[in-house]
Amino acid sequence: MYHMCRRRRHIRTRQRSTPAKEVKPKEKTDLDPEQQWEFCKVFRTGAKYHTKERTFDLAKRRRWLRKMIAKGAADPPYFQFPNPDKKNDFIVEAPRTFLTFEAPLTYEVRVYLYQARSIRSGDDSGMSDAYCRVSFQRRSQKSIMVPESVMPTWDQTIIFENIQLYEDPQQLLANPPDVCIEIYDKDTIAKDDFLGRIVAPVFVHATAGVQPFLKWYSIYYAGQPHGQLLAAFHLVATSDNPAIKKQQLPKPPQDQQGKYIVPSGIRPEMQKTRIEVLAWGVREMKRYQLLSVDSPSVQIECGGNLQGTDQIQSVKKNPNFGSPLLCFETIYLPKKKVYCPPVNIRVLDHRAFGRKPLVGLHCIETLDKYRVSDQTLASFLPPLAPPKRETAPTDSSPSKDPAKGGDAPDAAPAAPAAAPAAPPADGKAAKGTTGKEVAVTVEKKKDEEKKKEDVEEKYDWWSKFYASLSGPEGGLKAGDYPKYYRDRLEVYPGPLEKVDGFDGLADFLDTFQLHRGKGSRDEDGGSKEVGVFKGAIKMYPLPEDGSEEPARIFAKAPSSSPVPVIVRVYIVQAIDLTPKDDSGKNDAYVIVQLGKKKVDSRDNYIPNELNPVFGCFFELEGTLPIDHQLKIQVKDYDLVSADDLIGQTVIDLENRYLTKHRGVIGIPDDYYTEGVNKWRDSQDPTEILTQMLERVGLPEADFSDAGEVRVGSKRFDLEGLIEDEDEADIAAGVPEAALAKQPLVAPPAEEKPKKKSLVKGLAAKAKASLLKSGRADDKQRKEKERKERARVAGYLGPEKERLALRALQGLQFIRPEFGLVPEHVETRPLFNPTRPNIEQGRLQMWVDMFVDPAKTGAPPPPVNIATRKPKEYVLRVIVWNTKDVILDETNLFGEAMSDLYVSSWMRGIDEKQKTDVHYRSLNGEGNFNWRLVFPFQYYPAEQCLLLRKKSISGA
Numbered sequence: 001m002y003h004m005c006r007r008r009r010h011i012r013t014r015q016r017s018t019p020a021k022e023v024k025p026k027e028k029t030d031l032d033p034e035q036q037w038e039f040c041k042v043f044r045t046g047a048k049y050h051t052k053e054r055t056f057d058l059a060k061r062r063r064w065l066r067k068m069i070a071k072g073a074a075d076p077p078y079f080q081f082p083n084p085d086k087k088n089d090f091i092v093e094a095p096r097t098f099l100t101f102e103a104p105l106t107y108e109v110r111v112y113l114y115q116a117r118s119i120r121s122g123d124d125s126g127m128s129d130a131y132c133r134v135s136f137q138r139r140s141q142k143s144i145m146v147p148e149s150v151m152p153t154w155d156q157t158i159i160f161e162n163i164q165l166y167e168d169p170q171q172l173l174a175n176p177p178d179v180c181i182e183i184y185d186k187d188t189i190a191k192d193d194f195l196g197r198i199v200a201p202v203f204v205h206a207t208a209g210v211q212p213f214l215k216w217y218s219i220y221y222a223g224q225p226h227g228q229l230l231a232a233f234h235l236v237a238t239s240d241n242p243a244i245k246k247q248q249l250p251k252p253p254q255d256q257q258g259k260y261i262v263p264s265g266i267r268p269e270m271q272k273t274r275i276e277v278l279a280w281g282v283r284e285m286k287r288y289q290l291l292s293v294d295s296p297s298v299q300i301e302c303g304g305n306l307q308g309t310d311q312i313q314s315v316k317k318n319p320n321f322g323s324p325l326l327c328f329e330t331i332y333l334p335k336k337k338v339y340c341p342p343v344n345i346r347v348l349d350h351r352a353f354g355r356k357p358l359v360g361l362h363c364i365e366t367l368d369k370y371r372v373s374d375q376t377l378a379s380f381l382p383p384l385a386p387p388k389r390e391t392a393p394t395d396s397s398p399s400k401d402p403a404k405g406g407d408a409p410d411a412a413p414a415a416p417a418a419a420p421a422a423p424p425a426d427g428k429a430a431k432g433t434t435g436k437e438v439a440v441t442v443e444k445k446k447d448e449e450k451k452k453e454d455v456e457e458k459y460d461w462w463s464k465f466y467a468s469l470s471g472p473e474g475g476l477k478a479g480d481y482p483k484y485y486r487d488r489l490e491v492y493p494g495p496l497e498k499v500d501g502f503d504g505l506a507d508f509l510d511t512f513q514l515h516r517g518k519g520s521r522d523e524d525g526g527s528k529e530v531g532v533f534k535g536a537i538k539m540y541p542l543p544e545d546g547s548e549e550p551a552r553i554f555a556k557a558p559s560s561s562p563v564p565v566i567v568r569v570y571i572v573q574a575i576d577l578t579p580k581d582d583s584g585k586n587d588a589y590v591i592v593q594l595g596k597k598k599v600d601s602r603d604n605y606i607p608n609e610l611n612p613v614f615g616c617f618f619e620l621e622g623t624l625p626i627d628h629q630l631k632i633q634v635k636d637y638d639l640v641s642a643d644d645l646i647g648q649t650v651i652d653l654e655n656r657y658l659t660k661h662r663g664v665i666g667i668p669d670d671y672y673t674e675g676v677n678k679w680r681d682s683q684d685p686t687e688i689l690t691q692m693l694e695r696v697g698l699p700e701a702d703f704s705d706a707g708e709v710r711v712g713s714k715r716f717d718l719e720g721l722i723e724d725e726d727e728a729d730i731a732a733g734v735p736e737a738a739l740a741k742q743p744l745v746a747p748p749a750e751e752k753p754k755k756k757s758l759v760k761g762l763a764a765k766a767k768a769s770l771l772k773s774g775r776a777d778d779k780q781r782k783e784k785e786r787k788e789r790a791r792v793a794g795y796l797g798p799e800k801e802r803l804a805l806r807a808l809q810g811l812q813f814i815r816p817e818f819g820l821v822p823e824h825v826e827t828r829p830l831f832n833p834t835r836p837n838i839e840q841g842r843l844q845m846w847v848d849m850f851v852d853p854a855k856t857g858a859p860p861p862p863v864n865i866a867t868r869k870p871k872e873y874v875l876r877v878i879v880w881n882t883k884d885v886i887l888d889e890t891n892l893f894g895e896a897m898s899d900l901y902v903s904s905w906m907r908g909i910d911e912k913q914k915t916d917v918h919y920r921s922l923n924g925e926g927n928f929n930w931r932l933v934f935p936f937q938y939y940p941a942e943q944c945l946l947l948r949k950k951s952i953s954g955a
Contacts, residue, residue, distance in 0.1 A: 111179060206244055476943075679860070
């Protein structure tokens with residue numbers, strides 16, 4: 001590289017010849033307040049002035065400072081000047097106000113964060129990595145982060161030191177400052193999700209040594225509560241204070257991580273506790289990541305302790321766990337119920353390559369509901385494997401000794417003997433009998449069958465149903481049933497699960513809804529229900545003094561293996577269905593679904609009715625717990641388009657099977673072997689009583705006394721509970737109405753004796769004749785009623801079975817919590833998924849379940865609840881002649897005459913009939929000898945006609 005020019009570079013050292021002038025800061029001069037100025041950009045009336053001079057200010061004025069003290073509390077803090085532009089007007093200006101304090105006071109704030117429950121989930125798995133940001137005045141701190149929990153336990157103390165407050169201590173005691181706590185979900189990549197906020201005042205006390213206590217505070221998100229936080233806030237004075245006594249609190253203890261924990265004086269007092277969990281199984285699990293949940297397991301977390309079940313091999317084969325018992329043997333929990341910790345129920349799915357994603361979560365806010373004080377629940381477990389029925393050998397001469405448990409001599413008639421052998425094919429009589437005897441026997445049998453058919457036609461199940469209803473309509477349609485039977489149904493106005501005394505039929509197992517997804521379960525678009533976990537939780541304290549611990553409640557847990565079941569569904573009628581057709585009516589029919597099996601009554605739909613009477617019966621076979629849900633739908637029949645769903649209801653059959661109230665088949669009022677009230681259970685009352693007493697923990701029933709049965713300390717006869725002289729039952733709180741004895745068969749009505757008539761003469765004879773005929777009719781009526789009562793009494797079963805049934809009905813007097821489900825009809829509301837929580841009508845029905853029929857015996861014939869069919873009747877009216885008919889016409893000779901005929905009709909039947917014409921009657925007499933025939937349909941049981949009319953719409 002070539003250069004064309006160059007120059008010399010001189011290097012010299014520079015030195016300052018004179019010292020630099022010091023720049024002094026501008027001194028602030030305290031001017032006299034009376035000589036300070038205010039400045040403004042423009043010079044006009046009403047312009048705003050400011051205290052600091054600016055570049056573009058063109059006007060200034062004196063600023064006078066005066067201290068204004070109000071004379072009274074009601075005086076306004078502003079100036080009022082007259083307006084020069086307007087008369088009778090004023091200009092209001094507020095002076096500048098200043099708030100002056102003396103030296104600040106020093107305080108210390110301690111925030112005790114213990115735990116939270118039911119917070120919003122911030123992750124897609126339904127969990128949250130929660131931490132708290134605590135703010136007080138202008139300072140804030142963060143708590144530790146608790147991973148994977150919606151009920152985190154922080155157990156941390158956050159301390160704010162050297163807090164300077166200028167407020168008057170007296171006002172501080174009256175209105176303490178607030179602490180703001182914001183809860184966030186920690187995310188590794190994205191921004192932390194906000195979960196909620198609480199704002200609460202701190203605890204401050206004038207005297208030293210008074211500590212706050214933990215309290216539940218609601219967490220708010222978008223103005224709505226989403227969870228709760230258990231915390232306490234304490235403000236103490238660390239400097240001399242005229243109102244709050246100075247104190248120096250010791251530092252809280254630290255854990256292994258170095259954080260301050262909640263001190264012992266504030267944290268809940270603990271006690272030694274045992275928690276037993278019966279993880280029964282999962283139901284209705286929805287897909288997760290496009291794959292079905294086929295091999296789940298359950299983890300139970302409480303107070304930092306974790307227990308898990310083994311995995312289910314296949315949900316489709318058996319959704320129950322093989323080893324369902326989990327136990328937190330020794331765990332320390334708070335004594336006070338309000339501090340009882342939450343419980344997390346997690347459901348994991350075991351998939352390929354060792355993956356275990358979280359597919360469902362349920363949070364129990366408090367265990368107070370599951371706290372028990374004794375171990376009596378050990379006898380509440382249901383016998384899921386009933387003993388196999390053994391058929392006793394037939395004995396032609398049963399024992400009549402009441403002491404040996406046989407039938408008493410004055411008991412109800414036993415079952416009829418076996419029918420005699422039929423005559424041989426050659427027409428000869430059998431050996432030991434004559435042909436005449438055989439013929440008479442066969443004739444009597446035919447007569448008995450005919451009488452039985454007549455009785456069954458007169459009294460059916462609907463007679464019993466209408467007799468159980470209150471109101472005139474039920475009594476009219478029941479006919480004479482209430483006169484001869486005292487057996488009734490319990491017609492519940494709601495579903496069986498909501499009847500008082502039955503614990504929702506969930507006394508053995510609780511149902512926990514599983515959720516998954518972000519957000520809260522209460523908000524729209526938040527976490528969704530993805531399945532059900534069924535289980536039971538029991539919590540009870542353990543002795544602290546080292547004495548013997550109580551036995552486990554679920555030590556004798558029943559088998560959770562599947563069992564076969566036969567389900568009979570009886571649909572009585574629907575009430576107030578929502579119309580689906582343009583005519584405002586429905587063509588309703590019923591669909592019953594159990595698992596994958598489905599039956600319906602579409603071919604027999606009820607046209608144009610909003611209150612259809614179905615009277616139908618369905619029988620399905622399934623397996624519990626695989627087919628545990630019974631779905632009943634009511635649809636509207638459409639000829640062209642798809643049928644419309646009116647509403648549906650779902651019944652949990654597993655809960656009815658496992659409940660201690662025996663919800664499989666209702667207990668009737670009495671034991672009948674024939675007739676409309678025939679026993680419909682596959683087990684006899686004695687077998688049911690043996691199982692229930694074994695379950696309750698009582699000895700076997702004693703039938704040694706004639707006509708009585710003893711169960712524990714109670715005695716029962718055929719009329720009910722036998723009340724002791726000391727009235728121990730009434731003293732124990734049993735209502736007297738429940739102890740009243742009710743006769744099983746209605747007694748004949750006692751009629752007062754009629755006084756003899758003293759009327760003499762012809763009137764007396766006529767009256768005597770009428771009374772004689774009336775007495776004859778009354779005598780026939782009484783004889784008929786006596787025979788009817790004798791026939792009804794002949795349907796009653798053996799005395800031992802009736803006594804066992806009385807003991808079953810009176811089991812609630814021995815153990816009030818063991819009231820059995822009676823024979824009933826429940827009224828279930830119908831709902832449509834497209835209109836949730838809006839009732840679409842009600843359905844009256846009941847369900848009978850026969851569990852494991854191979855062991856309990858074959859089910860008896862079903863109850864016939866078919867709707868009553870009208871019978872065809874004919875009314876014949878014979879017209880012989882007429883007399884003294886008014887003549888309205890005249891003949892050619894001027895004589896009065898008429899052409900007579902008779903017309904007749906039945907009310908409600910449009911068809912009118914008439915006789916032939918008797919022409920030219922001159923004296924008002926007409927001879928016809930004519931018969932009019934009126935066919936009609938008649939209900940004998942209800943004693944009413946069937947009239948058919950078209951609706952206004954033409955349907």
